[in-house]
Amino acid sequence: MKKLFSLVVAVAAMLNVSAKTETKIEVKAGGYTCTATFLSPTIVRVTKTPDGKAIEGKSMVVTMQPQENVKVSRKEDGANLVLKSADLSVALEKATGRVTFSSEGETLLREKSFTLEERITGADKGSYIAGQVFTLDADEAIYGLGILQDGKMNRRGTHRYMIQGNTEDYQNVIQSVKGWALYWDNYSPTNFDDDENGMSFRSEVADGVDYYFMYGQTVDGCISEMRELSGQVPMFPLWTYGFWQSKERYKSLAELTGVVHKYREQGIPLDGIVQDWQYWGSHYLWNAMEFLGDGFQNAQAAIDDIHNHNAHLMITIWSSFGPQTKGYREMAAGNHLFDFSTWPQSGIESQWPPRMDYPSGVRCYDPFSAEARDIYWNNLKRLYDMGLDGWWMDSTEPDNFDFKDSDFDHPVDGGKATMRRLRNAYPLACVGGVYEHQRAVSDEKRVFIMTRSGYAGQQRYGSNVWSGDVGSSWEIFRAQIPAGLNFTLTGNPNYNTDIGGFFAGAYNKGWNDGSAVHNPLYRELYTRWMQYGMFCPVFRSHGTEVPREVYLYGKPGEPIYDAMVSTIRLRYRLLPYIYSTAWQVTSNAQSYMRPLVADFREDKRTWDMGYEFMFGKSILAAPVVHAQYTPEKSVSVDAMSGWDKKENKDNFDVANVDFSQPRSTTKYLPAGTRWYDFWTGKQYDGGQEVELKTTIDDIPMFVREGSIVPLGEEMQHTGEKKWDNLEIRVYPGADAAFTLYEDEGDNYNYEKGIYSTIDFKWNDRARRLTVETRKGEYPGMLTERRFTVKLPDGQEKTVAYEGKKVSVKF
Structure with a gap:
């Protein structure tokens, strides 16, 4: 019998009112x-x-x-x-x-x-x-x-x-x-x-x-x-805040390591590379969590080579197993596999649509079972023991194709519930199982997980959620910004997108020499997407069809190449600001990407602004999100049709595209403060739109008055240089404070109080910056350093700092 109760109509009912506790x-x-x-x-x-x-x-x-x-x-x-x-x-x-x-x-x-x-x-x-x-x-x-x-x-x-x-x-x-x-x-x-x-x-x-x-x-x-x-947010390793290169997919270890070598040869900063799927071999060996495929022999030497080049390797793992894997057999023996259809559906990888007369037999596992989570980690530990640095947890929704309502009826965790009851928490269970097992093994290496799906509470498991296999278009690019801001507002600050879009779609068209990387329409979109991605907690390029390695997009002196490389270099200069913000995320429940309404609620124009946001407490990120040099192309693609790589016959002829020419854009500056242009130091009143001249390498950025922003030196990877010569930018107009955070970079000793902080305080009336006595310590800590203090009007002073309070007056 159905029980229905509506409060729209007041019901005169017999009441039994009580208070069982005082709360x-x-x-x-x-x-x-x-x-x-x-x-x-x-x-x-x-x-x-x-x-x-x-x-x-x-x-x-x-x-x-x-x-x-x-x-x-x-x-x-x-x-x-x-x-x-x-x-x-x-x-x-x-x-x-x-x-x-x-x-x-x-x-x-x-x-x-x-x-x-x-x-x-x-x-x-x-x-x-x-x-x-x-x-x-x-x-x-x-x-x-x-x-x-x-x-x-x-x-x-x-x-x-x-x-x-x-x-x-x-x-x-x-x-x-x-x-x-x-x-x-x-x-x-x-x-x-x-x-x-x-x-x-x-x-x-x-x-x-x-x-x-x-x-x-x-x-x-x-x-x-x-x-x-x-649950609170644990810290990611310092190196995760550098630049990440990825694509679908590197087809051999030689190709994988060759990309790292090329970045180092070209002098383009890089901290991470991703090996996506099929390093395990065939679809029948799906997610074997071993290097079994052709071209993936001697994996340990390749991992060591990447580490020797001061880079880190993240590898894809899935919530499913092929029938010939150890994981599948162990999960099946414990009755921990679901029987619905998932990716890949066919065992024949080279044909599309899938050859269903050769089913892959791949099945998802039940992460709600503690025993199943143990089995999963025991298989994953083979890769962990090889020194892999992070986990790319794909299809944690999970993929469920040819869906039938009966798929929801499948019992989970030994029959304690149904898949219907727990469906949306599937990624929470998957990610939580990996995090908790790795934490149990060692505190010497921070857990770093990127995953395609998330649920409430997942922030406590060291995971970053990316926005999935989105298509390449300006419309889809713009949608990623409010998507990430709204995700942040649910409590998880760790978000990123596939820079450039995963499915290049209509942009996958050669230009002049036949290479799609020279298609000016895609080059403009990719560049602007990268400039937005620089403000995400994880800064990662990824996609299929069109190669994504930055060095393929020109050479020094050419606008697109210079724009991409300068964006990456700026990210590395911002590392002291970003890592200190990461500490505030962990210790003070803050966020990296902050919708404008978070800081300027009194300005009602900010209530529905999705394309500008605060990056940390001080920087207003206002990336260019509309095409300025080429036509925009709206592309509608979903995660399945995107794999249907039909020849693109769209005609996108664009003559005489000159990315060196200036353009203009209009940005809104929230009311309630004054703003400084990050690049020129020019000051603006808030509560107005400002028109800016831009070129392809310009990223509109502003800093609110009463801010302190530390910048590091340019570097090739996060560990190349110590922060012993920082530039401290002070933006007058109001009193300001900033806490510089430092630790060992990649362990959990910070949870034991092993870290240091240095407080910077600007007294606007006295025009004095005070660097307070350092608090705390950690192994390898700098004891002597220089701070070069700069004001927007060009004034600067350098001060030696040995951990004791010093002041600089302007």
């Missing part, structure tokens, strides 16, 4: 038990279940333990029970169980209605389809949900069936410009809708309504609350 209120109404419980003064859990039933099991996402002695007052206010902390008031309507959240008399969020519809058939019989509707203010902007490819910043008017995919990932986290955030704690496929009826979540499998309300007051505060609820 919890509860009402029984219409056959349902509704509760609100304070976990902290600003975090509240709300549940609604049929009488006599409860939310089963431990949350996969929530790691927070309720704080002790949370001070709240309880009162009965007419129709409501009310719990109030110093920051937040929660009113639970006695007749309906409807909840209203408020602060200092201002309503933050109101429930409108909920439904619990019992599932009476199928593998999930006895559970419920759970829905909750909320009422938002008419002009209230909301953000989050994850990686969406619609190019929008504000999530109002969004309708999504949320199930993890190749290019869109969902986090069930939303936050409002009013300073609240909400995490909907459910892992089944979920509909999110915002329209005239309200904002709603509706999930396919649940024991009841279960969500967490967080009042962070600001964007940063909401992110901090989400991380307190679901």
Whole structure:
């Protein structure tokens, strides 16, 4: 029998009102038990279940333990029970169980209605389809949900069936410009809708309504609350912040190492290279986690060679196994394999469409099983023991082709649940298994994972999520920016895209000498995408069809080549700023990529701006996102059709493209501060659009007044030079502070307090920069260094620093 309960109509019900603890209120109404419980003064859990039933099991996402002695007052206010902390008031309507959240008399969020519809058939019989509707203010902007490819910043008017995919990932986290955030704690496929009826979540499998309300007051505060609820962000190694080269795929170890050698010969900075799929051999050996393919013999020598060239190697691993692999056999013996169709479907790799008369037999594994996660790591450890530096975890959605609803019925973790119930948490379980196993082996090497899918809480597992196999077009390029910003707003700061787009599609056309790398349309798009990618936590070029190695795009003195190389060199100069920001991400719940609304909420123009953002606290990144030299080409491609490499017959003849000619672009500077052009030092008032002259090598960047930005020297890799001669740029107009963070770079000793910080403080009235006494220490720490302090007007002074307080006055 279906159980339906709507709060739209007030129901006169027999009530049994009680308060089981001083931090919890509860009402029984219409056959349902509704509760609100304070976990902290600003975090509240709300549940609604049929009488006599409860939310089963431990949350996969929530790691927070309720704080002790949370001070709240309880009162009965007419129709409501009310719990109030110093920051937040929660009113639970006695007749309906409807909840209203408020602060200092201002309503933050109101429930409108909920439904619990019992599932009476199928593998999930006895559970419920759970829905909750909320009422938002008419002009209230909301953000989050994850990686969406619609190019929008504000999530109002969004309708999504949320199930993890190749290019869109969902986090069930939303936050409002009013300073609240909400995490909907459910892992089944979920509909999110915002329209005239309200904002709603509706999930396919649940024991009841279960969500967490967080009042962070600001964007940063909401992110901090989400991380307190679901886990903090460990530090990546220093070398991960350098430049990464990748493509689909290097077909031999000689080709792989040759790319590293070429970067070193050309003097182009590089810290990482990626070996994508099929180093294991045939599709029947899919994800063998061994170097078995032709051209991949003597892998240890190649790994050592890459390390000897001061670079690092990340390698692809999947959540599936081919039938001839050790992993497959071990997983099958434990009944840990799913039977749905996944990538690759055919065992014949050279033909498209797939030859289904030769099925690959590849099957995904069940990461919800602890035993299966052990088997996975035991196979992966073969690569770990060879010295691999990072894991490219592909298809962690996972890929599920020729989908049948019965695929959702498959039991997971020995029958404790169905795939339907846990579907969206699949990447969380996959990534968490690798992180926890590697941490158990050693603390001497930080875990670095890049993965194609993510779920709420995954930030605690040392993982960076990229936006999947997106196509190459200006429209898709632009969409990656708000996608990454909204992903960041769910609590995970680590995001990147395939620079240049994965499927080159219509741009895969030769030019003059027949090489697609000389196609001016693609060269402009790739260059501008790289200039945006420089502001992502992981700076990585990747794709298929058109080669991506930078040295193929010209030579010194040519505009495209110079633009790409200068972008990479700038990234390395910014390393002290970026790594210090990484420490703030870990220690202070900050983010690398910050939507403008995070810092300039009072300026309503920033509420829906998706193409400009703050990079750290000081730098306004405003990359060029429209073609200036060539026509734009809109390309629609999905993850499957992109593999159908039909000959491109589109005519893109462009005559006389001259990338050396200047162009112009218009950028908006948020109100509430003054801004300095990063390149010229020119100062602008905020709250206006400014027109800039640009060339192909220009990246519009501004620094807000009252900022300190440290810059390092140019280098070929992150370990080439010590930070003993830093340029400290001070941007006057307001007092400023910056903390320079340093540690050993690639272990977890920082968790034990083994690191150092140096505080820089600018007194604007006195025009004095003070470098405070160094705090902390670590092995190999610099004891003597120079800081060259520069102002935008050209003034500069150099000071020797030996760890004791010094000042510089202008």
